[in-house]
Amino acid sequence: MSEVVTQTIDRCRAAGLRRTKALEELIVTLLDSPRPMTLSELAASERLRDQCDKATVFRLLQRLAEKGVVRRLGLHERAAYFTLLIPGRHQDYLICTECGSIEAVKAPCPVHELEDEIRRKTGFRNLYHELEFFGTCPACA
Amino acid sequence: MSEVVTQTIDRCRAAGLRRTKALEELIVTLLDSPRPMTLSELAASERLRDQCDKATVFRLLQRLAEKGVVRRLGLHERAAYFTLLIPGRHQDYLICTECGSIEAVKAPCPVHELEDEIRRKTGFRNLYHELEFFGTCPACA
DNA sequence: GTAATTGCAAATACTTTGCCACGTA
DNA sequence: TACGTGGCAAAGTATTTGCAATTAC
Numbered sequence: 001m002s003e004v005v006t007q008t009i010d011r012c013r014a015a016g017l018r019r020t021k022a023l024e025e026l027i028v029t030l031l032d033s034p035r036p037m038t039l040s041e042l043a044a045s046e047r048l049r050d051q052c053d054k055a056t057v058f059r060l061l062q063r064l065a066e067k068g069v070v071r072r073l074g075l076h077e078r079a080a081y082f083t084l085l086i087p088g089r090h091q092d093y094l095i096c097t098e099c100g101s102i103e104a105v106k107a108p109c110p111v112h113e114l115e116d117e118i119r120r121k122t123g124f125r126n127l128y129h130e131l132e133f134f135g136t137c138p139a140c141a
Numbered sequence: 142m143s144e145v146v147t148q149t150i151d152r153c154r155a156a157g158l159r160r161t162k163a164l165e166e167l168i169v170t171l172l173d174s175p176r177p178m179t180l181s182e183l184a185a186s187e188r189l190r191d192q193c194d195k196a197t198v199f200r201l202l203q204r205l206a207e208k209g210v211v212r213r214l215g216l217h218e219r220a221a222y223f224t225l226l227i228p229g230r231h232q233d234y235l236i237c238t239e240c241g242s243i244e245a246v247k248a249p250c251p252v253h254e255l256e257d258e259i260r261r262k263t264g265f266r267n268l269y270h271e272l273e274f275f276g277t278c279p280a281c282a
Numbered sequence: 283g284t285a286a287t288t289g290c291a292a293a294t295a296c297t298t299t300g301c302c303a304c305g306t307a
Numbered sequence: 308t309a310c311g312t313g314g315c316a317a318a319g320t321a322t323t324t325g326c327a328a329t330t331a332c
Contacts, residue, residue, distance in 0.1 A: 076215055079321060114248055124277060135266055200298095290327100299317085306309100
């Protein structure tokens with residue numbers, strides 16, 4: 001099992017969660033995915049399909065989001081997307097409004113300075129941001 | 142009626158929409174609001190409450206989004222948010238994850254260069270972006 | 283042993299559509 | 308007149324919860 005997986009499970013344990021098979025498989029699944037996934041996708045994924053009920057995945061995601069281990073994203077679809085939150089890592093996304101494809105933006109995120117400024121000026125705590133680009137991908141154009 | 146309202150209605154007319162009372166009230170309501178609004182908020186708003194059904198507001202928003210007059214935003218809630226799209230204007234948002242308050246970010250958006258770069262490198266068309274900051278506001282902290 | 287976790291089914295929330303009446307151009 | 312619009316009610320989709328059984332610690 002990869003380094004990141006064990007570290008993430010440790011973070012869950014430290015946050016008071018129990019180490020269940022479903023938790024492990026969920027984390028591995030999210031980590032394997034190059035892009036955020038919906039609840040339905042997760043529940044239907046190879047690793048989780050026979051492992052547990054959709055409600056379980058839902059509640060796991062809920063707890064993990066509460067503990068800051070996963071993040072829930074909007075991304076313009078009706079369904080919410082979830083992604084693992086790895087300390088020190090940040091990802092922006094590029095989304096095709098026609099076919100719904102989602103890919104990670106490779107360039108560094110230009111928002112951190114503004115984020116610091118907002119933190120200073122507004123007194124918001126636990127500040128983070130979400131940045132998404134939308135458009136029509138070459139294949140759909 | 143303000144300049145922007147008539148211009149926006151003109152854009153709708155140009156896009157082939159009919160000028161109805163509901164359309165006008167919807168546009169004025171969105172323009173009056175300092176932040177994006179949900180379908181429910183719009184349908185229950187003073188101007189629209191007695192004017193038309195929720196389904197009508199829904200279909201109006203749908204048409205307007207199609208024509209590029211309004212934009213549908215995620216913003217992390219279960220309900221979608223809508224905002225008027227004024228040419229040459231762009232807005233980022235600061236959202237409290239505790240109380241759900243939404244305010245517009247006053248500072249200029251630092252993402253346009255990256256957007257240009259993505260447009261060039263990926264060949265995406267009609268590119269735009271959405272940037273939101275999330276955190277705990279001073280009142281909730 | 284005890285509290286967290288789970289499955290299953292039922293309840294919610296928000297969105298979306300069908301169908302026929304109506305109003306704008 | 309013709310076609311976009313509107314109201315009302317029903318259907319759809321994704322999420323969320325209740326409760327009793329199970330499992331991790």
